[in-house]
Amino acid sequence: MTSIPTETLFEYIIVEYRWIIVILALLPMSAAWKFWSIIRNYVVFKMNSAPKMHDQKVKDVQRQVKAWLSSDRSTRLCTARPTWQTMSFRHGLYKKTFTNIKVNLVDVLEVDTKNMTVRCEPLVTMGQLSRTLQPLGLALAVVPELDQLTVGGLVMGTGVETSSHRFGLFQHICLQYELVLADGSVVTCSKDENPDLFYTVPWSYGTLGFLTSVVIKLVPAKKFVRVQYHPYHSLSDLVKRFTQESVKPNPHQFVEAVVFTKDSGVVMLGDMVDEVGRDGKMNPIGKWYAEWFFKQVEKHLKRKKSVVEYIPLRDYYHRHTRSLFWELQDIISFGNNFIFRYLFGWLMPPEVSLLKLTQPEAIAKLYERAHVIQDMLLPIEHLEASINCFHDEFEVYPIWLCPFKVFNNPGQLKIKSNVDSEMFVDVGVYGVPKAKGFETVKSTRKVENFVMDHQGFQMLYADTYTSLEEFRKMFDHTLYDKVRDSLPHCKEAFPEIYGKVNKTVRK
Ligand SMILES: Cc1cc2nc3c(=O)[nH]c(=O)nc-3n(C[C@H](O)[C@H](O)[C@H](O)COP(=O)(O)OP(=O)(O)OC[C@H]3O[C@@H](n4cnc5c(N)ncnc54)[C@H](O)[C@@H]3O)c2cc1C
Ligand SMILES: NC(=O)C1=CN([C@@H]2O[C@H](COP(=O)(O)OP(=O)(O)OC[C@H]3O[C@@H](n4cnc5c(N)ncnc54)[C@H](OP(=O)(O)O)[C@@H]3O)[C@@H](O)[C@H]2O)C=CC1
Numbered sequence: 489m490t491s492i493p494t495e496t497l498f499e500y501i502i503v504e505y506r507w508i509i510v511i512l513a514l515l516p517m518s519a520a521w522k523f524w525s526i527i528r529n530y531v532v533f534k535m536n537s538a539p540k541m542h543d544q545k546v547k548d549v550q551r552q553v554k555a556w557l558s559s560d561r562s563t564r565l566c567t568a569r570p571t572w573q574t575m576s577f578r579h580g581l582y583k584k585t586f587t588n589i590k591v592n593l594v595d596v597l598e599v600d601t602k603n604m605t606v607r608c609e610p611l612v613t614m615g616q617l618s619r620t621l622q623p624l625g626l627a628l629a630v631v632p633e634l635d636q637l638t639v640g641g642l643v644m645g646t647g648v649e650t651s652s653h654r655f656g657l658f659q660h661i662c663l664q665y666e667l668v669l670a671d672g673s674v675v676t677c678s679k680d681e682n683p684d685l686f687y688t689v690p691w692s693y694g695t696l697g698f699l700t701s702v703v704i705k706l707v708p709a710k711k712f713v714r715v716q717y718h719p720y721h722s723l724s725d726l727v728k729r730f731t732q733e734s735v736k737p738n739p740h741q742f743v744e745a746v747v748f749t750k751d752s753g754v755v756m757l758g759d760m761v762d763e764v765g766r767d768g769k770m771n772p773i774g775k776w777y778a779e780w781f782f783k784q785v786e787k788h789l790k791r792k793k794s795v796v797e798y799i800p801l802r803d804y805y806h807r808h809t810r811s812l813f814w815e816l817q818d819i820i821s822f823g824n825n826f827i828f829r830y831l832f833g834w835l836m837p838p839e840v841s842l843l844k845l846t847q848p849e850a851i852a853k854l855y856e857r858a859h860v861i862q863d864m865l866l867p868i869e870h871l872e873a874s875i876n877c878f879h880d881e882f883e884v885y886p887i888w889l890c891p892f893k894v895f896n897n898p899g900q901l902k903i904k905s906n907v908d909s910e911m912f913v914d915v916g917v918y919g920v921p922k923a924k925g926f927e928t929v930k931s932t933r934k935v936e937n938f939v940m941d942h943q944g945f946q947m948l949y950a951d952t953y954t955s956l957e958e959f960r961k962m963f964d965h966t967l968y969d970k971v972r973d974s975l976p977h978c979k980e981a982f983p984e985i986y987g988k989v990n991k992t993v994r995k
């Protein structure tokens with residue numbers, strides 16, 4: 489059955505019989521972990537104990553930074569969050585050599601219904617937030633899809649979702665950050681207070697200070713999302729419709745597309761509603777027995793006509809969680825089989841952290857050699873050319889398309905200078921490449937060059953093969969460098985962004 493070059497019999501057994509470990513150990517462990525965190529978060533939030541503890545916890549972060557300050561400072565600093573717990577594809581090697589600062593801040597602090605904001609700590613996850621906010625009739629303006637993504641990671645990296653064509657990236661819905669800096673001080677920043685710091689925190693990957701709380705913008709939520717599925721059998725027609733829907737003045741609340749082959753795909757347009765209308769069926773895609781969402785979407789291609797469905801709001805927000813987009817099909821190939829779904833669907837998905845922790849070396853090598861995970865962010869006018877380029881270099885399907893607005897703010901993302909905002913699209917490619925002549929580094933480099941030539945950006949949770957020079961060209965470092973120069977001990981404490989995301993520091 490296997491064609492992976494496994495080095496030992498032990499490794500061979502681990503790879504080939506991994507499903508036994510996944511089903512008997514990882515799935516039950518994941519479920520127990522989820523169950524425990526839901527109860528714990530609920531109790532803490534209801535008892536309202538978290539806001540009182542917050543200052544104490546921030547002081548503890550300050551204490552650790554000050555201890556480093558008074559040491560010989562021979563190492564740099566990073567958070568102590570184990571690398572297997574994170575949503576990045578690789579393990580950060582710097583965690584082993586840097587001083588690890590414990591930032592164990594896991595709570596939703598305050599929901600302000602008057603100002604429509606929520607204040608929360610950096611380790612709060614998207615799943616935890618949507619669970620807390622939904623009963624209050626609220627939602628984050630942008631909810632990145634995977635349950636396990638944290639507020640801290642999304643602020644220091646980036647976050648995108650199908651409402652981003654209206655609200656922008658995750659950074660654009662954040663109103664205030666509280667950080668512990670390298671000199672041990674606590675600062676808050678917003679567009680009016682310490683604006684340079686405020687605008688350079690996103691995409692800084694923890695290289696300016698430790699985030700301790702964030703104020704995020706909320707929007708009113710309704711019970712369901714009315715989703716229209718529009719199948720296309722021509723790439724240019726799909727791109728035309730997708731672009732029109734993204735840029736029009738009064739767009740639908742959610743816009744997304746999944747491209748299944750070079751010339752077929754489905755455009756999805758969604759709007760929140762309170763009741764299920766007569767024009768479509770209710771589809772609770774979050775139920776344990778439901779088919780994986782992308783498989784359901786694929787079926788609309790065959791129907792050839794537009795269809796309307798009503799999806800419960802939380803199910804919609806986390807629609808790609810149960811199948812980790814389409815990555816789980818490579819891990820549990822029979823995961824979408826109806827017998828498996830009825831028996832074990834309620835345990836899905838296995839926690840990404842547990843998958844990462846138990847990933848054998850042979851699988852890591854297989855992914856390195858024959859798997860692509862990349863999100864490229866490009867101005868929307870280059871969408872069709874991007875898909876053609878991705879097809880030539882990778883030939884990986886499905887492709888995820890999500891439009892998003894980039895506001896003309898200071899910081900690392902530079903857009904055309906004469907506009908208030910520019911529409912971009914996230915082209916997400918996750919899977920096994922079928923392109924002839926695919927070679928991980930060579931092919932990814934070609935795509936990276938295409939992205940740079942078209943004024944795009946690369947998401948950095950995945951592998952980047954850019955050189956430091958190219959990276960600094962892709963992301964504008966002018967203000968970032970100025971801020972690092974001005975913050976005491978910053979350059980001594982933290983490497984620059986490239987030092988945390990390039991391939992040599994991640995394995
Ligand atoms: C039940 C089960 C559980 C699994 N659990 C995990 C897991 O927890 N974590 C994990 O990472 N993987 C997991 N896998 C994936 C598994 O390791 C690979 O699918 C398998 O080893 C691919 O080898 P193959 O020769 O059997 O597949 P074939 O179908 O023969 O594959 C042909 C070629 O396609 C490529 N290929 C196939 N699958 C992949 C893939 N996933 N990524 C990159 N290239 C691929 C390889 O180059 C391979 O040589 C699981 C698979 C199964 C069936
Ligand atoms: N839909 C989407 O938008 C998706 C986004 N992603 C990406 O996944 C990542 C988020 O994953 P997640 O596991 O939550 O985050 P991680 O723990 O991987 O953190 C990402 C970066 O943020 C830094 N960071 C996190 N918390 C803090 C903090 N409190 N103070 C200072 N720095 C901090 C980390 O620094 P350190 O290295 O020191 O720990 C790290 O460099 C993001 O990069 C995001 O772009 C992935 C999938 C989907």
Ligand SMILES: CC(C)=CCC[C@@H](C)[C@H]1CC[C@@]2(C)C3=C(CC[C@]12C)[C@@]1(C)CC[C@H](O)C(C)(C)[C@@H]1CC3
Nearest residue numbers: 575576577812813815840843844847851861863918
């Ligand atoms: C911007 C958007 C929407 C990005 C979606 C990113 C997902 C597809 C990524 C995030 C985490 C991710 C890199 C991951 C993996 C697949 C792709 C994921 C789910 C897997 C599960 C692939 C198998 C690997 O052995 C391993 C377990 C290490 C990783 C873990 C992280």
